[in-house]
Amino acid sequence: MHKPRMHLLASFDIARLQYLDEQGRATQELPDFATPDTLQALYRQMALARLVDDRAVKLQRTGQLGTYPSSLGQEAVGVGVGGALEKDDIYCPYYRETGALLERGVEIEEILAIWGGDERGQDYQHARLDLPLCIPIATQLLHATGVAFALKYKREQFGEPPRVAVTCAGEGATSRGDFFEAMNLAAVWRLPVVFVINNNQWAISVPRTEQTASKTIAQKAIAAGIPGLQVDGNDVIAVRAAVTDAVARARNGEGPALIEATCYRLCDHTTADDAGRYQPQDEVHAAWQCEPLARLGNYLRGEDLWGDEQEGELQRELAEVLERALQDFAERPAQKNSAMFDYLYARLPDAFIEQYDQLVGQ
Amino acid sequence: MHKPRMHLLASFDIARLQYLDEQGRATQELPDFATPDTLQALYRQMALARLVDDRAVKLQRTGQLGTYPSSLGQEAVGVGVGGALEKDDIYCPYYRETGALLERGVEIEEILAIWGGDERGQDYQHARLDLPLCIPIATQLLHATGVAFALKYKREQFGEPPRVAVTCAGEGATSRGDFFEAMNLAAVWRLPVVFVINNNQWAISVPRTEQTASKTIAQKAIAAGIPGLQVDGNDVIAVRAAVTDAVARARNGEGPALIEATCYRLCDHTTADDAGRYQPQDEVHAAWQCEPLARLGNYLRGEDLWGDEQEGELQRELAEVLERALQDFAERPAQKNSAMFDYLYARLPDAFIEQYDQLVGQ
């Protein structure tokens, strides 16, 4: 067939945002929020996330926690995203979220409780309206869309202030229909929701290239007709900037957006996994050169905003914070058997009282 | 925030293909397959589809059929797609498929049987490997992907000749996750499958603009990293050309493609629907000016390839074909009660023999 003439209907560009390069040098003028205080705070939160992750893995090894998903190497995504929300915005996490949860005010011992087999961890004492950790991949994206609907609805019907839902998922989650259904509805209904994809290159043993043939994850936004952007997910400034911007647009009624944050899973998928079976060691080694904590640290040191002394102090402070949390975690009294029924329905139907009594009598 | 500098990662264009304009004038040189014979055959098949649809609606009105989904105004999509396959390729239809099924050799009385409440219609006597009509929206797209896998597998493992799966769905189906999951897998595995979307602007009462905010349906291909093209779905030459081309590429190992064919549903959604409740009459009126049968007819007449005499002859011939089919349909003996169990399992498990006997004894 000779080549027919076509009429151009639409064109789309996908771009990438970065502020700090792999050596921690600024590649362009930093955004306004990037004051020394804020950058130091971001550094602190990433260091805390790393510490918690590290300890959680050890607790699992010694039988004090169940399966735990570390976010080693992905701290800039969690912390960058979590910090981009206002307090009253709603965060809708997936499960690899230690950084973001800490930013949102979820207690370390709550995170440990969840992975330690105790639902009470999901009863966040702060962040009361944030959604619980979500295990079934990608499902939280639809919940976030429903949350965004509710926020818009309450604003329009009851005059509540404008709020935004932000949600996160791994790149593996983008293979599931939920992801597209959520973006599509959010776009049609112009909902205030920001979808962030933590593209850590792996979904357990499946590499990014076997997950999808698209050149970027960000371009998947085009399917829904919403803005899609890739950010350097090892650059916490870029993550924070991109999400902040998208949140502001959503708050302003301009609808949803997709942000892909590229980074690398520098750890096993969970403590139940052995990444050595499938992750090429040279790839892991190369990824360590890009990791987010050192990157921001290098920048801060280069700007004389950080030094060994501050690092020492920080590590001491964080160690204390962690020890307190571990103590609280260890001292939690056990849940009663009846807890299984106590929260199943608002009021336990008569039909289950016999079972309840049986359980309590056990 | 001042506007940050971005790095361009990727660019995408979405184009549209048309050969005949609304008046039936060629807008560019026609493709090679567009010989007088082929064009007349396409015209005949579209006329037949329209006739069958028309009669099926009447049969429903008089209680001889159940709910029936006409494809009035969408004949170019069905016929254009159905005719683009080789005999041994596999077609995976949705439910609004009269044109394509006829092209594939499915008998009129089989189509009527299906909508007349008789599974035997799905037991196509020709097109033995084509999939049955599929009612749950978008699900056939994954079946087609599985079919394409099987075709590729059999080629590679058993040296079978290269074959292609082609599947069709409405634009409403593109809101469902199945659509994206299918495209994504087909792209990663480079499967020989062509996804065609019949964008007739309506999903029952939901207009295209409330179905998705994307500018085109074709651009949804970008999410999977596969080619996406829009064709004028009222131009059977364009549909046939685009699908033929995509099929050839798929057969050649170049992977899947998405084709959006834009047209208009000139009828109720089904005989159970009243489109008057939601379709704007001026829109319907305007759409009638673009309908595919007249368009090709005008072209053919303009080229002196068609005239009143041929039209009269065709209508007589088709009426006869239809009457024969109606007779066959009317004369089908009823299925036995036992048919419910006869095809449930290859061999009925002992556990159900008692129920079977009960049913047969009824």
Add this chain to the structure above:
Amino acid sequence: MPEITLVEAVTQALAYELQADPTVLVYGQDVGVNGGVFRATDGLQKKFGRERVLDTPLAENMIGGIAVGMAAMGLRPVAEFQFMGFIYPGLDHILSHAARYRNRTRGRLSCPIVYRAPYGGGIHAPEHHSESTEALFAHIPGLRVVVPSSPARAYGLLLAAIRDPDPVVFLEPKRIYRAVRQEVPDSGEALPLDRCFVLREGTDVTLIAWGASLKETLRAADKLAEDGIEAEVIDPATLKPLDIHAIIDSLEKTHRCVVVHEAARFGGLGAEIIAQINDYAFDLLEAPVQRVTGYDTVMPYYRLEDRYLPGVEQILAAVREVLDYPNGGRP
């Protein structure tokens, strides 16, 4: 007061609660401009606006999932699945999230959602439009499953479902959407979500049925009465939680029981009812409980659907079985 059909009672309940509670909203495919393919939401969008009665894109998994987020934020979504045959893509969110959110968060967040769907066969619809898979939902901890069988019960139970603080799967027997008309005062009065309804009193045999099957069941009871056999007819209506005690009370009188349902037999709710009778009323039974159900087959295309659906004759035959059962046959 005009008499209304079951589907109109659904509309009336939705309208009442949309009016009474600004956190209630209705969404689904074609529920807005078109008023629903069965007209269950007819006129609601006009009355309450496009912000509260919304047409969605075509995605049942989405329909199931967004309700979780809406409800967790304090709204009371009423989501429609166009037919029960299309609810399955939504099952994951219903089972994994809606039914578990309160439990997962120890009561911090909850899911006061109603998932509505027309269900059951008998209207000569295409494949997948005649499903009766209530048993799948009733097995899920944390859910309620409700099936109304009259206009008044549709109204009262739907109000209760919307007001309930937990998720409810509300299945509307579409075969009787327009079967009878009844005066249904628009009083806003809800019916309890955990009580059986005794539709007819009797002393000789207990017939248990719900939804559209009650039509044949009540007709069978009429026929039995002609022969002097008084059947008690019970509509559990809230299939989960099941009010087994009302059933046991009836068995105290009748000692004999037939359960009727359209769903496939194996693993249908008839089994659970029999199991609970076994648990609580073993000694009351004078004959094995009979099940009159759909076959363990796929609901056939419509030419054979009447052969699939439990009919009056089959119910009568089952009643004869239990009445004729030789007394005291136990070892």
Add this chain to the structure above:
Amino acid sequence: MPEITLVEAVTQALAYELQADPTVLVYGQDVGVNGGVFRATDGLQKKFGRERVLDTPLAENMIGGIAVGMAAMGLRPVAEFQFMGFIYPGLDHILSHAARYRNRTRGRLSCPIVYRAPYGGGIHAPEHHSESTEALFAHIPGLRVVVPSSPARAYGLLLAAIRDPDPVVFLEPKRIYRAVRQEVPDSGEALPLDRCFVLREGTDVTLIAWGASLKETLRAADKLAEDGIEAEVIDPATLKPLDIHAIIDSLEKTHRCVVVHEAARFGGLGAEIIAQINDYAFDLLEAPVQRVTGYDTVMPYYRLEDRYLPGVEQILAAVREVLDYPNGGRP
């Protein structure tokens, strides 16, 4: 011959059939390079190539759906869902298509598919990793549901499932994946898909259980034997179709029965078994059948999961109930 575990028997069966039948293929999340999160497919990709043992993108609905197209074209796909808690997005394709394709096309096309999933609790896993919802699948006409409980049965039943011309949901009790080792000859011999296995003979009471619960059930039987009570232990294994006659045969001897399952009680398969006992063996029973099951709650996070799972003590208590039941209490 080396002794192997249940999960190794799964691998052995897959390898046997991949070798024997070139239309067999295995796919799912992490089944290839990684060999499955439980190592059920360990080494298969290396042995049979990336064309026949395939890692998929992350989408269970897709995993459920593509099998239909593959099978309709004559392949025999064995699809893995990583955990039963993630099978629900795949339910639509299993129920609406895989289970119906043969019927829909009057036998023209069919779906010889095996959908595998590790299932059940007890391994201290996170939420959604401990599901036992076999009853949902067993209610679906056209499916088979199989649960092995030993290495030998895992091997023989999985071979049968792959060779069966219709779709089979094959649920692997992961709590006992490595609980025992057994010699399992790699003979390629399949076991029947519609017969119960009598694991222990006895005359005093019939205990019915499947999957991991058999561990506690057999232990209970041991304890009972110490007290001179001989329990017959039956593993239905193929939950659908259910071989009720083997159960009735046992009741002919024992007249008493306890059903044990991990799944929630309401609408669980215990109910169906009781209903069929009611149908076929009403007069044999000397006591109501007892159910020892999971509660009608969500499986709790792991700190409480042992309180959820049926234990030996509960089984013994239930046996005591049926043995102590006052004889001939019927009216």
